Amino acid sequence: MTKQLPSTARSLPIALIRAREGVMSPIRDMLAETGITEQQWRVLRVLSEFGRMDTKTLADRSSLLFPSLTRIAATLREKGFVTQTRDDKDRRRQFIEITPKGQTLIDERTPHAAQIVAGFKETLGEQDYEKLLDLLERLDPGAQS
Amino acid sequence: MTKQLPSTARSLPIALIRAREGVMSPIRDMLAETGITEQQWRVLRVLSEFGRMDTKTLADRSSLLFPSLTRIAATLREKGFVTQTRDDKDRRRQFIEITPKGQTLIDERTPHAAQIVAGFKETLGEQDYEKLLDLLERLDPGAQS
DNA sequence: TAGCAACAATTAACATGTTAAGGAAATATC
């Protein structure tokens, strides 16, 4: 009985895409006013939360692949939201840090973003919301559980 | 207390991305052998399940935006997996249909894909798996619930 | 120390996501 795929209407990958679209749509609307993309926002948020870090760690925490991060970091640097500095001990490596200008952008938009997130929490209810996060985490191979 | 965003480690959008990556990774590996992409696979599956349909319906059921579908349909046509025909009654519209060659590809890979899906169902357990699909559906504005 | 494996980051190439603009055909409005 495992030879049959579920109907596309009940497909896990498609359900994940649709849910993501539903969640990101209002967030994208909010970000459109700022001129940065969803991924750029994610990078700035991680830098804001954890501070200066090397590229590998940043890529991991932002859930971005290296090539994407290379481009995004260049864009953010041009916009003045981050600075990049080489590691003198190991000149292959690089550190990235958020600038005051970048931090200001995060600070200004966080209330609105938090409000959007609160809306989803209300839609599902606190309990189901947490349950959803737990279930999603169990699908993530990166989570060392 | 709604002015604070959750830690990026507990962010719903990021959790959705990571879960999607976890689910798609083995599927992408499977598809790599076929030479088609994840989205092309999705389109063929929808066409296989529901038969010939117009582009608008196909885009909706595949969760793809129109511009993406235009390109994907062109690629699939060049590869001989689908055919495109104009609607004589309304020459703006177009119908897309899977070819026998496309159907063969789906048939050959479905057992493997089903096996991968079954793995995730086993990981979460039948009950949590269904619960997850329900929760995801509630985040999808397109679902008329 | 010359050579090579391992590593960090970039670049390249192609496909898709996203928004905006354009083109062709049908429909509405007057």
Add this chain to the structure above:
DNA sequence: GATATTTCCTTAACATGTTAATTGTTGCTA
């Protein structure tokens, strides 16, 4: 029935996802 509006689809432009190849550094080791 001419014009405007709407609808379906395509094209354009830019950012990202994905895999593979490349460059520059470091470390190892024979």
